[in-house]
Amino acid sequence: APVRPFDHEFAPTRIVFGPGRLAEVGDEVARLGASRAMVIVSGHAPGGDTVTAALGARAALTWHEIAQHVPVDIASRATAAARDAGADVIVSLGGGSATGLAKAVALELGIPIVAVPTTYAGSELTPVYGMTGGQRKRTGSDERVRPRVVLYDPELTVGLPAAVTGPSTFNAMAHCFAALWAPAGNPLIAALAADAVRILTTSLPVVTTNPADLDARAGLQYGAFLAGTALGSAGTGLQHRISHALGGRLGLVHADTHSVVLPYVVALNAAAVPDMVSRLRPYLGDDPGRALWELAARIGLPHDLATLGATGEALDGVAHDVADTTNPVPASFDTIRALLDRAYRGREWQ
Template identity: 45%
Template sequence: MNPGGAEPDAGNPGFVHETWAARVVFRAGAALTATAEEARRLGLRRLLVLSGERGADTARAVADSLGPACAGLHTGARMHVPVAVADRGVEVARAAGADGCVAVVGGSAIGLGKAIALRTGLPLIAVPSTYAGSEMTPVWGLTEHGAKHTGRDPVVLPRSVVYDPELTLSLPVPLSVTSGINALAHAVEALYAPDGSPLVALMAEEAVRAMADALPAIAAAPDSLPARSRALYGAWLCGACLGATTMGLHHKLCHVLGGTFGLPHAETHTVVLPYALAFNAPAAPRAIAAVGRALGTDDTPGAVRDLGVRLGAPRSLAELGLKEADLPVAAEQVAGQAYANPRPVTAEDALAVLRAAYQGRAPSA
């Protein structure tokens, strides 16, 4: 294990770093100019554009920019990618004769694009307008029978990612904040992942710093293109960290809360992160120190919580609609699944973390 991502030393025998092939285009206005260029570069001629209902207008504009290469627009993406939604997406792609997909706007659309890619092998182009970071990972997720299942497959990794900070200007401040802290969680967990590396650690610390700087600036001036650009830059790095490492307790908690209990994705990550971080702190001092340096604090879990709270984010799972009676059920599910984490997690441990997050009290190790 390489908590904190420090260079190898006597107590740290080494690391393995694997880089996934991905092309990134990052510039203002790129959504309506670079997407068609990326499609041509990939040799794609019949693209199905994907979005949720909330991003339909933006997706339509991107679809129009593709000209005759657009094979259709499907706005059926849903949070946590229910299997029925994925099935429908595959049907639409096949009926359209699509040779590729373009996922536009949020993590739900990208998740649907990945589900289609997993089933069909169709290449995916991502045009994100939130800070979720999923576009930089080979991780897919599907929800069925009240449980969210995830996996890794290089076929779902977008072939090109088009980052256009202008697309994020209309993202409401509350969603900007929770989406940004959702991204932050990817970088934080990468710092204590068992397959971390010095390069991932450098990216993660820079990602935390960039996002923590950007979010207050966005809250103060939502139309600030420099602030939006810095947040999107941070999201790119956060996503790259998640793509290179294994997820731990935080992501497992959020997958259970979202997949089984239907809690909103970004808000759940925002509430849970400080408590998962506090639980892992004794076993991951280098990771805690790295996040603390990026945030300029000696109280890392508290600073992560305060970042969201002072910008108006929800502070407890109770606020998100979780019932106290659901906590033991969620804890058993979390403890019953295998995943990498700096500390072993019993059902009692998971319940303690969930209870603290449910109450929204100050996090403590």
């Protein structure tokens, strides 16, 4: 196919990738000219001690209170603590929830973030923030929250539980598919996204069999980096809107919703996006929706919304929230309602 006209902007983020490189986090903080770090550490993530040791006297404050979707009360307490400690940089260690809290603090204080992601969510590569709860529900895009440095150390992910690894990989894959059909997509990002699908789909079964396989873990994290780059450039679409509506209305876990819903959204769009199907044919065959469903089944993920805790009565509301989202196949209420019904039952390709 001919190369069509496009726009692309490179993000001003420094990427540091490799096993063992968490020990360089002090050097990264020093490169930014910062000397008082607020360290945000997810309770489940390893590496907190390495960060503290690497920062030495540059560690001003450690923060552990983190919750999914960044509750505004936690964000304001964390911001006050950072201000009181005179923090001039934030080091976040954890998944999208830790990165999200760092963004909330950076939004208020205008200080840079060094993000150390331990899942595959991709938030570290976007200027997008969100906070939930109370009267001050906020979401938006602001360059102040885009991490200045992202340090990927695959050793931090060898202990990521299977129940997080699989869904989080599907979250990364969702970014790739969105980029392959987004109006803001371009050939550079499509190439990154397709290579991300290749490495994510080949690494995930290896990690499922042997969670401590460092090469496969590095593959997943590299794929997540590519996917996050695609997300940061092309943005999100229908898949993401459905996941957020399910999370917001029903409290379902963000990454879990991606692994259940993605096969259906990909199947819906496949006929309308032949470029996506042909780019991914070497890895996913002729029916990418089915291939994703089979991958999820093969690694033992739940494949219906009912198992995640959704109720059939809530699906009308979710379809209402999502209807008319820009999508290659028009996303009418009826189309989305039917898709949700199939994902609720989860037996499409059985």
